[in-house]
Amino acid sequence: MFKLSEIKELIKLVDQSSLQELEIENEGSRLLIRKPNKTESVLVTSAPVQHAYAPAPVHAPVPHAVAAAAAEPHAEAVSKPVDASLHTITSPMVGTFYQSASPGAAPFVGVGSKVGDKTVVCIVEAMKLMNEIEAEIKGEIVEILVDNGQLVEYGQPLFLVKPE
């Protein structure tokens, strides 16, 4: 397990260097640090995910759009009539929804993508920790219900899936 002090040190080093990306694997833990581009925050992925309420040195500014979008999610989700045969993937926690592993990278899934139980469909970031959300169903993505960078609450519908 990487210590917080080690992670902080590595972030500093990567930041100061011309490295774009650094990946380290050590005793079953994987640490991936990628340099941000202009608008997105620095993503630090560290497995296994744990409850680290660490005062993260990387305090990415929350885009103001998130706050505005956040005021509406409940109303939006409820107003759409959902086809009863479709399965909804909901958020298991409160956080920020990201459609890809890093800014600029290809999204995990799109409309039409086939998913299995363990297919990662998105990331929900909470307190600087990235949580990969798995589909937990076999089928095809029919609709993506939230925007990249949007604040999502517990139970918020994220994807509609046509089950196999």
Add this chain to the structure above:
Amino acid sequence: MTFHKILVANRGEIAVRIIRACRELGIYSVAVYSEADRDALHVRLADEAYCIGPTASKDSYLSFTNLMSVATLTECDAVHPGYGFLAENADFAEICESCNIAFIGPSPDAISRMGDKSVAKQTMKEAHVPIIPGSDGLVESVEDAMSIARDIGYPVIIKATAGGGGKGIRIADNEEMLVQQITTAQQEAQNAFGNSGVYLEKYLTGMKHVEIQIIADKHGNVVHLGERDCSVQRRRQKLVEEAPCPILTPEIRQAMGQAAVRAAQAVNYSGAGTLEFLLAPDGQFYFMEMNTRIQVEHPVTEMITGVDIIKEMIRVAEGHPLSFAQDDVQINGWAIECRVNAEDPNRNFMPSAGQIKFYLPPGGFGVRVDSAAYQGYTIPPHYDSMVAKLIVWGKDRADAIARTKRALSEFAVEGVFTTIPFHLKLLEHKVFISGHHDIKFLEEHDVNNPDS
């Protein structure tokens, strides 16, 4: 500095209370709710609201991650924890601090020092606040307990150090019972609070539960707002509270108030807090515990002092000095609060969750209702059973009692059982009317018989 936005980390009537204070101060409020509370009033009243988990409190209202997630993502400056839940959780207060979010309450250190009940007693002893005779710290062994009990005299009370709010308490009338109860008490404490530490106290009888409200700022000012008499209790849970206490003299009030201020100063307290005492018929008072949060019954103090305690808590957390000094505090009139719970008083107060089909709260001069209920609202069975707090002001005790009876008789709640009939009977009971009722009043008298 002024807060821009506050996260209300609670539910029910206290969440509504805090949102109202925020609105009056021009501060945005963020409500959080579990799936079971989707239709709750606090969700509708707040400026923003987010679902933070499933029904179970441990995964929603007690979820540090989800709460801090919402607080940081919605750019809250502060969190108000209300009462219960995480209000007296030093870890939560610390996490707020480390995320640069103000915790509207005292420091994590003050919370820990007062949260551990036997440590709190020791702190009070050193601050020359009278404490109940008992063990010096935790009980080491059964032999230790037996020797302490022999010194202080039976009956004795066994209390869990990590308990509080009336939980984790057992009485032993003699040595045989003590031996039996001590190990059980330790096991229960371990299971309920994760800490098996217990301490002993002399079990005093004929005592009233009298507590002092204090409020302190971060500039060293501590003021007390007088007392509340909370002796009407059932299974150690308060049902009716009043301010002032009917048997307190100005001299004892001053002595208790000063003791409470010393106690708060001893732990560098800031924010609202309550010192709970036991008051003997001879006027001697003893420290019981300190609650480092806002209390359910705070409105009775607000009614007789004119101080909005919730707004003052917010202002103190923003860094402002208290808006008044001790000399400015005047007690005016009398206030009584009845906790109206969704329980059937004729079936041993069995909880009565369900939909409120008709709801009409009372009104008029001197009548205040703090509630999250509304017509059509379904009270969930998962949390507390509170429907509303009815708080009444009168120019003196008799006036307040009469007005409370009038207000209760107008209070219409249909669809669930409530304790309104119980309160109406209580206000007719001669012992309650005398003002000399002690904490065993409900145990020893029959509320259905006003002369018992």
